[in-house]
Structure formats: structure tokens, C-alpha cells
Amino acid sequence: MSEEKRIVKSYEEEMQSLNDDLVKMGSLTESQLSDTIQAIVKIDKEAAENIIKNDVQINELRAKIDDQISTVLVKRAPMAIDLRTTISSLKISHDLERIGDLAKSVAKKIEPLPIDLPQELTGSLKRLGELVQKQLNNVLDAYISKSKDKAIEVWRNDEQVDDLTHIAMNEVANFLGKNKKNLELATHLLFVTKNIERAGDHVTNIAESLYYLIEGEYLEGARPKGKEFVKDK
């Protein structure tokens, strides 16, 4: 990273403001995701409503960031680290928005759930949710400190997300296997689990964009893959 400031002060300020908004969007998304995980575990329908309402803030920030990026591109024709920062910011803000959307979809599933969710079902889901939340937290830290190593670590840990998803899904499948009447609830929970996993995938994308921003190269090798979900007989 270059520590020197740009000669053109307004350019410096534009890039700083872009960075600040992205960090802000990150922390907003992070709290939406963690609220969602809490709400699903506790079946907190009131919290769920707030989450649904708050999503618009993330979308607004996304629009603002898009606009700032367009301006920087036409006005500055950014080069090197500035070019990579600009295009990575565009991608990262897109992934953050998607995480926000997924949190919102999960929140929407809370309303139809019964208050007393069987304990056997929430354990893995909670662990999965907390892991993805931690991953998001770590990738945002990595972004702020521009740490390549932290970005790689987050990227690698996606394997754990996949494994936990697998376990959580098997639990739901077993629950369904016990009684076909559980079908509706099981469907909701599978949806929730899958969405949390997908939020995790977007975190991995962010780690990749960040790596490109820092190194100017793409993270090599295929993204780590967990075991495919196989429904127990």
C-alpha cells in the first residue's frame, strides 16, 4: 500500500470517502447478519421485522457507492492500486448487498416458524450462523487492515462453512425422516440453512476481491469445497 497522499486533494478525498462508505456498509451488513442469526435461534419475530425494515439502508449505501465509483472512473481513470481498489469496492459492495438480502430472506422465514423450535434443530444452525458471522467480521477486519493473510484465512475457512451446512442439513433431514408432518417446518429450515451458507459464499467472494486488491493477482486454485449434502436414507 502506498502511504503517500495523492497530489490532487479531491481525488484523495473521493477515495477516502469510498473507503469509509464501504466500511460503513460492511458493519451494517455485519449487524444485520448477526441480528438475523440471533433472531432465528430465539425465534424473535419482532427483531425479524426490524431486520426486514433495515435492509433498505444497505441498499441505499450500495447505490451511493456505485455512484461514487462511476464518478472516480470517469473523473480519475484510476490506475494500479487505485484501479484495483475501485473495481474491488464495486464487487465487495455487491457481495455485501447480497448478504444483506439473504439476511432479510432468512428474517422473513422467522414469522411462520413455531415459537418452540426443537432444540435438536437449532444447535448446528446456530453454529453455522455464528461461523458465517465470524467470517464476515474477519473479512471486514482484513479489508480495513489490508491483510492478505487474513483474506486467505477467511477464504480457506469456507470449507468449515460447507461442512457445517452439511451437518445442519442432515439434522433437518433426519427430523423430517422421523415424521412426515414435519415437512413444512423442515422446508423452512432447509431454506434458512442454505441461505446462510450462501451468505458465507459471498464472504468468500469478498476475501477473493480483497486478495486481488492487495496483490493484483487472483487467489489460485478452486474455492475450497465441503462435502455435498446427501440426504440420509
Added chain:
Amino acid sequence: MTNNKVKIKTEKLDVFYGQKQALKNVNLEIFNREVTALIGPSGCGKSTYIRCINRMNDVIETCKISGSIKIDGQEINNKQIDVVRLRERIGMVFQKPNPFPKSIYDNVAYGPQIHGLADHKDKLDQIVQTSLKKSALWEEVKDRLDEPGTSLSGGQQQRLCIARAISVNPEVILMDEPCSALDPIATAKIEELMEELKKTFTIVIVTHSMAQAVRVSQRTGFFHLGNLIEVDTTDKMFKNPNNKMTQDYITGRFG
């Protein structure tokens, strides 16, 4: 890169103007039929470098040059070389369009005449016409070839100078900030032209516009205080340069 043959190979090039060292141990390879852009802050030695390639620095008394410059493997930085013949092989276009105080026709015909490339009028007419076509000026001047070159607009004059440079069928064209006095349309025409010219010629362009370097060149060299700091593909240089000085320069952190 399509063609990876080295056209100009520079080794251990040192240039002094009196006591002042303008180039320090420059090692640079310029590839055949590519556009190589040279960038760097004012006074870093870009013009000095390209003037070494066609021995334009010879006329500066205080200028001392050592090291090697080979074109197609042939050393040109020695006393034996025929400088007139060398300049026929290596054309140059300057920052400020500088047509001769002659007609448009004569501006282009002059080179082929003195180099004896045309033995009769028809041949000369033909050279003038193709050169003006190649420099994308023909349509604009074909009905006024007798008018003075200086009666053209700045952008047209610059294309006339390009026509003049290519009329002797050079191998290399050196361009020292060829668009700095031109508007965006005239600049676009020259850039478009370079795209065409590089199919036949090897081009070295000095430019202060990073965006132009990205648009026209395949390779870029960055000079700073007489040193060639970094040279790489243009893509690499502007997306992810290796050297922090390059990065600081192209991102506007010093200059």
C-alpha cells in the same frame, strides 16, 4: 504479445550533458511491431533516450553517450554508422508539429527525394499519396497539395509530420509527446493511426498521459531521474506494477 522479436536493444546506456548525467545505466528492449510508451516526470530523460536512438543528440556538443544501442543486432552508437541512413530507418515526430515552410506535397516528398527513393515524378506522387493515406490525412488534403503545410490545423500538421516520417519507409518511428498540442479528436485520430502503423513499424512514444499510454502501447517503461525504474507489459504496469515508485507516479502521488 504478437511479435516478440527485439528490435532495439539498449545496454548500459549513460548520457551526460556536460557534468549532468541525464541517463544512468539504461537497459531496455524494444520489441518489433509494438508500441512502447515511455513515461516519467519532466526531466527524467525520456526525450534524451529516444534522441539516442536516431543519434539526434550528436548535434549537442556537451552531450556524451556511452553504452550500446543495437537495432536488429547492429550497433548504432559508434562513429562508423551512417547517421543519414540511420535517420532514414528511424523517423521522428515531435511534440510541436514542425512542417517545413513548403507545400503539403513537398513536405512529404522531401525525404524520398533526398534519400533517392523515387527516380521519377509518378513514383514520387505515389509515395506522397500512400504516405498521406497511411497517416489518415489524404482525404483532407488531396485537393490542396500545393498549399503550405503550415496552413493546416495543428492536428493535421501533426499527421503531415507523421506522413513525412513514414514516407521514407522507416523501420522505427519515435514520437515525443506527439499529441500534447492536440485536441481530443485530433488525438484520437493519431492514436487510431498508431494502431494501424504498428502493423508495419516499431513505435516508441513518449507521453505524459497515462491514459494514452494505456490506450496505445503494449509495453511501458517508467523513467525517474535518469533511471529506467521499471518496464513491463502496459497491462501489468498500470494494473499492478512491481515497483512502488511506478505505482506512486501513475497514481498521482508524485510527479
